[in-house]
Amino acid sequence: MLDFDIQSGKILKAHMLIDGAWVDDAAGDRVEVENPANEQVFATVPLGSEDDVARALEAAHKAQSDWEMVPAVQRGRIVRRLGELVLKRTDDLARIITMEQGKPFNQALGEVTASAEFLFNAADNARRIEGDILVSDNPDEEIFIRRHPYGVVVGLTAWNYPSALVTRKLGPALVAGNGFVLLSHEITPLSGLFIAALAQQAGLPTGLFNVITGRGPVAGQALVQHPLTSMVTMTGSNRAGREIFRAGADGMKVLRLELGGKAPFIVLEDADIDRAVEAAMVSRFTNCGQICTCNERMYLHRSIADEFLEKFVSKAAAMTIGDPMDNPDMGPKVSGPEVDKVASLVRASIEAGAEVLLEGGPLNQGPHSKGHWMAPTVLEVKDNNTAVVKNEVFGPVVPAIRVDGFDQALAMANDTAFGLSAYVFTANHRRIMQTPKALKFGEIYVNRANGEQVHAFHNGWGQSGLGGEDGKYGFDGYLRKQSLYLNWG
Known part of the structure; x- marks a missing residue:
């Protein structure tokens, strides 16, 4: 009872x-x-x-x-x-x-x-x-x-x-x-x-x-x-x-x-940048990033990467974090061990050469002295070998990688044992039609944030x-x- x-x-x-x-x-x-x-x-x-x-x-x-x-x-x-x-x-x-x-x-x-x-x-x-x-x-x-x-x-x-x-x-x-x-x-x-x-x-x-x-x-x-x-x-x-x-x-x-999942978030040069940034925010930070379909790694076309990251980092830095009953943008992580796990992945990535674009990390002072709090963190990395790219983060941390084109983005996106969800932002109809065959994931979101519907089908491939x-x-x-x-x- x-x-x-x-x-x-x-x-x-x-x-x-x-x-x-x-x-x-x-x-x-x-x-x-x-x-x-x-x-x-x-x-x-x-x-x-x-x-x-x-x-x-x-x-x-x-x-x-x-x-x-x-x-x-x-x-x-x-x-x-x-x-x-x-x-x-x-x-x-x-x-x-x-x-x-x-x-x-x-x-x-x-x-x-x-x-x-x-x-x-x-x-x-x-x-x-x-x-x-x-x-x-x-x-x-x-x-x-x-x-x-x-x-x-x-x-x-x-x-x-x-x-x-x-x-x-x-x-x-x-x-x-x-x-x-x-x-x-x-x-x-x-x-x-x-x-x-x-x-x-x-x-x-x-x-x-x-x-x-x-x-x-x-x-x-x-x-x-x-x-x-x-x-x-x-x-x-x-x-x-x-x-x-x-x-x-x-x-x-x-x-x-x-x-688990390790969803790639691909933004190409012809994408609606504001729309992609908003979707990337929702798909990374909802529920403190604790969603298996979350945006876990962003592959950004080199020509739009600066604009995208400037807008994304600005929005992430402005997020409110506090008592979940007050409806902030983000509440706490679910437990202390979960905070420690995510922080450990971030430290390992920085030690391996990741550039910190937004330094968030664990919060433990003032109104956050009690609870399991973590602020948004954004890193820029060179390839898929970094800890935050290889492992499911399941928290408010996201790495960004610059790519030269669609083919490179697809290859890097598929370079994982996971196969749950993926995202692609492009206005090119040919690329959109290529995406289902090219991406080896059970669920793909094109030009939208995550959020499956009850009458569709939610399934993962691979691991x-x-x-x-x-x-x-x-x-x-x-x-x-x-x-x-x-x-x-």
Whole structure:
């Protein structure tokens, strides 16, 4: 149960949801939840154990067999009702998001809206569970291709969007007829619990949706390896993705892994510079740069680089950083270790010869003496060998590299193991049409900032993951196919 005092902003109670009951871990162990803006522990959640995981999976498995028999359109109505309840409690959920994750309140409001839209889109797919009838080579026979739910789906979510990543996975899994067990990330566990409480109000059957809180090495591994888990959908780091890949191998688990990104941001000589600068700002600094599709490295045509960088650095230097409830441009990073990681990449890059165009870095004085604060940093580098170019930064730091033309920009952009998102700014129609074939990324933004839509498809290539989310293609991933040879001779 998650009792939320709206006036004080305090979480009064937080428990796991297992088989319709709000429970604590048997040992009574707790995990602290910290507000990244002031480092205050404002809540604790149970430290889920392997026994808790087993009970949650058993409950989901039992409930799923009946849920699968419910007509899909009725399943969709309940999921839609959950979306309506999410919108009804927008301010409450947004406040929880801001308190546990640190994004500005107005951005948290946007996340709640997106959370509901994921559920509404999933509900719309209830009438789109389709199969095929094929002509057989044999007389008096037809071949039916049918779709069925997998059974129990495990959801593992990242901390950067603690509400939207839950509903992005939960909605299609439920509408497809699956049961669902969520491991709500240890840094940001409260949003998932709040959504689970709303799911009960929406009329979801007891045991169908369960929420475990705790740490990945124990609860997460147990969820992935358990025999009742049929499918794992995870958003997180490449390191975590590889661990899940290994953990699920023996059980041949179906995996959908949305992992890290290293998006190139290409601006060519014929681009609308002001438009590109604005998109680069949004795509780098929203949510303190903690988005997998963020602008992570800018390739600027030499002829416009000075103008672009002058405008970009000026805007970045003017950003406001402060209490996320006051709606600054940027709130804090999610944790101290995250600040240290980003600062370490910047130091290594400067030592390797990067030129500092805007010196931001960690903030720890005055109004920022408490919390995990970091100001925008802009570097100029010569090639792809610098630490901030090779590694996913996931923070308010961006390197810029000057290029001589489109071909060089494409080659440098593709020089990475990641393949999630990319950006291209140009007015040249031929280049625009070349871009999809030339850039080896699953999602490309042309002349616009980031921000995928719920009815499209969000997927990574290479080290950026397996499978994908959203729209009809994402929904289809929560269903498996069955071939039926029907002979009436």
